[in-house]
Amino acid sequence: MSYGKYFTKGQKVFIKRVFTNEERTALDTITGYAMRCQPMQLDLALPYGSDAADSYPFEPGMKFEVLTDHRGMGLRLIASFVERISSQDVRLRFEGNLEFISRRIYRRVDVNAWAGIQREKGNLAAMRGLWDKNLNKIKSGVSAAELTEFKKNLVNLSGGGMRLPLRSPVETAELVLIYLSLGDKKGIICALAEAIWIGPVQDDDMQQIGLRFLNILEEDQNRIDVVVKELLERLSKTGEA
Numbered sequence: 001m002s003y004g005k006y007f008t009k010g011q012k013v014f015i016k017r018v019f020t021n022e023e024r025t026a027l028d029t030i031t032g033y034a035m036r037c038q039p040m041q042l043d044l045a046l047p048y049g050s051d052a053a054d055s056y057p058f059e060p061g062m063k064f065e066v067l068t069d070h071r072g073m074g075l076r077l078i079a080s081f082v083e084r085i086s087s088q089d090v091r092l093r094f095e096g097n098l099e100f101i102s103r104r105i106y107r108r109v110d111v112n113a114w115a116g117i118q119r120e121k122g123n124l125a126a127m128r129g130l131w132d133k134n135l136n137k138i139k140s141g142v143s144a145a146e147l148t149e150f151k152k153n154l155v156n157l158s159g160g161g162m163r164l165p166l167r168s169p170v171e172t173a174e175l176v177l178i179y180l181s182l183g184d185k186k187g188i189i190c191a192l193a194e195a196i197w198i199g200p201v202q203d204d205d206m207q208q209i210g211l212r213f214l215n216i217l218e219e220d221q222n223r224i225d226v227v228v229k230e231l232l233e234r235l236s237k238t239g240e241a
Contacts, residue, residue: 001039001097001098002039002040003037003039003040003042003077003094003098004037004038004039006037006068006070006075006098007034007037007042007068008034009034009035009036010033010034011033011034011068012031012032012033012068013031013032013033013034013042013044013066013067013068014029014030014031014032014066014067014068015029015030015032015044015064015065015066015067015079015092016028016029016064016065016067017029017062017063017064018063018064018065018078025217025218025219026215026216026217026218027213027214027215027216027217027218027221028214028215029213029214029215030046030048030056030124030214031046031047031173031194031196031212031214032044032045032046032047032090033045033047034068035089040093040094041082041091041092041093041094042066042079042091042092042094043085043089043090043091043092044089044090044091044092045088045089046088046089046090046124047172047173048123048124048173048175048194049088049123049124050087050088051087051088051123052087052088052123052124053084053086053087053088053089053090054084054087054125055123055124055125055126055128056124056125056128057125058081058084058090059081060081060082060083061080061081062080062081063078063079063080063081063095064078064079064080064081064092065077065078066078066079066092066094067103069103070100073100073101074100074101074102074103075098075099075100075101076098076099076100076101077094077095077096077097077098077099078094078095078096079092079093079094079095080092080093080095104160106158106159106160106161106225106228107158107159107225107228107229107232108156108157108158108228109156109157109158109228109231109232109235110154110155110156110157111154111155111157111231112152112153112154112155113152113153113155113157113180113181113182114150114151114152114180114181115150115151115152115153115155115162115164115178115179115180115181116144116147116148116149116150116151116178116179116180117148117164117166117176117177117178117179118130118148118176118177118179119166119174119176120175120177122175124175127175127177127192128192128215130177130192131177131190131191131192131215134147134177134179134190135190135217138187138188138190144179144181144188147179147188147190148177148179150179150181153165157224157227157228158224158225158228159221159222159224159225159228160212160213160221161193161196161210161211161212161213162178162193162211163208163209163210163211164208164209164211165202165206165207165208165209166195166206166207166209167205167206167207168201168205168206168207169201169207170195170198170207170209171195171198172195172196172197172198173194173195173196174194174195175192175193175194175214176192176193176194176195176211177190177191177192177193178190178191178192178193178211178213180224182223182224182227183227184223184226184227186223189216189217189220189223189224190216190220191213191214191215191216191220192213192214192215192216193211193212193213193214194211194212194214195209195210195211196210196211196212197209197210198210
């Protein structure tokens with residue numbers, strides 16, 4: 001079957017690394033933009049700088065879940081990595097059948113939360129390495145103050161990402177490390193996120209930024225989902241009262 005008709009040039013595509021049960025349980029995704037689609041192949045441009053394809057540890061045959069939208073429906077395919085066709089572009093080969101799915105909609109809530117932001121000019125590989133390094137620091141019991149400066153902000157939080165203010169200028173697909181203290185007594189959450197939308201610059205030189213998590217431990221993603229659910233239930237009861 002030809003899958004080319006489901007992808008148009010410039011279409012945003014998310015690819016999610018497929019791990020075996022023995023490998024680490026963490027979300028590992030990146031964004032790409034469809035450049036060329038053949039019956040069983042898809043070429044993607046990665047938005048993380050001129051060396052983006054070289055900055056991800058692609059290996060021949062590495063499996064990914066390809067996720068995108070088509071006419072309002074979620075679309076999912078399994079694909080394997082074929083090759084880097086430039087320092088920014090990669091080629092995937094489709095495997096198996098196409099599925100139309102209901103994309104998971106994470107519940108969201110506005111909440112005052114302690115959050116820390118680390119903005120670096122490093123490429124995708126450097127930011128992924130920094131995320132790994134800080135996960136190990138957190139596991140070793142490092143104090144929150146040694147990670148970054150935390151500030152209390154009004155954020156819009158979900159298991160898939162968050163909205164919060166950042167100092168301008170912010171670029172689309174800019175990579176940042178997010179640190180969160182949820183108050184659930186289970187430690188600091190660290191996630192690598194990308195800017196997917198950027199609000200206008202405000203009088204205080206800040207911009208509201210929509211961030212999508214690229215790398216986050218699944219258990220941390222579930223913790224966020226639980227906290228959001230509890231807050232929404234509490235707000236619902238308060239509203240009824």
